Amino acid sequence: MSHTAIGIAPRFKGKRNRLDKPELLAPAGNLEKLKFAVHYGADAVYIGGQKYGLRSNADNFSFEEMREGVAFAAKYGAKVFVATNIYAHQEDLDGIAEYLRELENAGIAAIIAADPAIVETAQKYAPKLEVHLSTQQSTMNWQAVQFWKEEGLPRVVLARETTMDEIRGMKEKVDVELEVFIHGAMCSSVSGRCVLSNHFTDRDSNRGGCCQSCRWKYDLRADEESVAEPGQNPFTMSAKDLCMIRHVPDLIDAGVDSFKIEGRMKSIHYVASVVNAYRQAIDAYMADPEGYELRQEWVDEIGKAANRPLNTGFFYSVPGAEEHIYEAEEKPAPYDFAAIVTGYDAESGIATVQQRSPFRPGMEVEFIGPGGRCFTQTVGDMTDEAGQPLTVARHPLQLIKLSTDKPVEPLDMMRKRLH
Structure with missing residues (x-):
């Protein structure tokens, strides 16, 4: 891969490159969820195949189901992306070229990849597939965005730790699409790069086996003895969920091209409700930016599907201790x-x-x-x-x-x- 992009001067000035309208990108853990996400307003959905993705516990899609999903989405003018975002060991790459060609033949519009080996294999053997850089690459500066543009990638999925100001700076300097997580679970590790699951259960987070160990309950111990106060509850390392429904104008004005919702393991009700709310907010702002007003029913709709406390992640400030969940993390949605x-x-x-x-x-x-x-x-x-x-x-x-x-x-x- 070329490394000429590192340290070069900005090439892009003037009008920001962006989609005509921000894309609303929804998760789909199975075919039924795909259909509901599209029906409720998603412009695109991202799914997992039966290999090379980071959600091995999701139902995931056979090639036949992918073809059916692509055909359904096409009726709504929507696209289907496939996550191939593992960090591969050598044995993981056996058959990757054939797999990518099958995705291309099934009508998949793009893959989401982190490993440069998968990126280059797709570009060589399945050239009709767009390659979008996964958030697993932890991209947080414009030089890195420029590097991946130079490697032929039309879109970069930014790290969850990226701020709103950094997004604006990237968009001003680099002519490339930016995809940003705007709703859903946050990882306690940097951009999902975690080894706790490996340590506790021998399940590799970066190869699709995360056991979500950050959501377990923990005790603090020294020399085999608990140092917790009497009656103190065990704590988790779980982060509050991200929710940007109140800040859709900021995201659009910053130049975000794709609004990504997390949650391939979530229910149909969750996916449809969240997509429904963001669809209305995006459409309302694009139709009349000056007259736009946040509607309480959009916020309420999010609340009817959420089961964790919500915040704005890293967009406006670095989350502090108050942005973690220390007590029992989940509360039933109403x-x-x-x-x-x-x-x-x-x-x-x-x-x-x-x-x-x-x-x-x-x-x-x-x-x-x-x-x-x-x-x-x-x-x-x-x-x-x-x-x-x-x-x-x-x-x-x-x-x-x-x-x-x-x-x-x-x-x-x-x-x-x-x-």
Whole structure:
């Protein structure tokens, strides 16, 4: 690889290179999540194949599922990217060229890579694939961005530790697309480069096996004795989650080309809700920057899916001790995903829904759909497919008929209030 980019003077001045509209990039741990992410407004999704990615515990995609996902996304004008972001040992590279060619043949638009060996192999053997530099490379300065541009990469995914001012500086100096994490889990290690998982469980974080050891509970000990205060709870090393829904204008004005949401292991409800909120915020700002106002329902929508405390990461300041979670880290989200709408009869006002968690008549629920469609109602009488009355929907994936106060559409979601 060429090293001529290091230390060169800025080449790019004047108008910043950027996509016409910021891309909203969503995670998809399986095919169903891909379809919901796209349906709820994602411009692109990133997935994992069955090799070379850092989420080996996700369902991940076969080549057949990739082709189906690409075809579905294309109907919405959306793209599919594949994470091939491991740091490879020599044995990991066996078959990588064939794998990348299969991705190209499946219609994948880009791979996300960290290892230079995978970058060069893709450029040589699958030239139709764009190569986007993974956040695992910890890119935090414009010279590094320029280096990867010189190597032929059209996009760099910045380290989570990058500040808003640094992003502006990169965009002013380098003509390249910048992708930035704007929502989701943060790593306690620098850009995900962690060896705690290796140490505790022999599962390599940088080869896809992270056991999320930062979220375990720990005690502080000296000479085999605990030095914690009596009654003190064990602590975690877990960081608060990132949320930039209140700062979409800053991200756009800084020149961020792709708004990336973390969470390939998250639920359909989480992915759809978060995408839905950011989609509306981005569209509203792009339509009228001067008249833009943050809407509380976007913030509320994020809160209905979140289960950890939120902050703004490194964008405005270095997180301090208060930005970590020391007590029990997870709290139940106030709503639970209950059903997916599969059909609606406008004449009778009866919807058919597929059960995803138990619900019953008399329960307060919300129906939500793309673009901010949302209404609350109480579940009334309901029946199974054969018309037999039901007192509770308790069977996973069971099809149930019930009346709705307003029209609904296929792939709308029904969620129930928990507290």
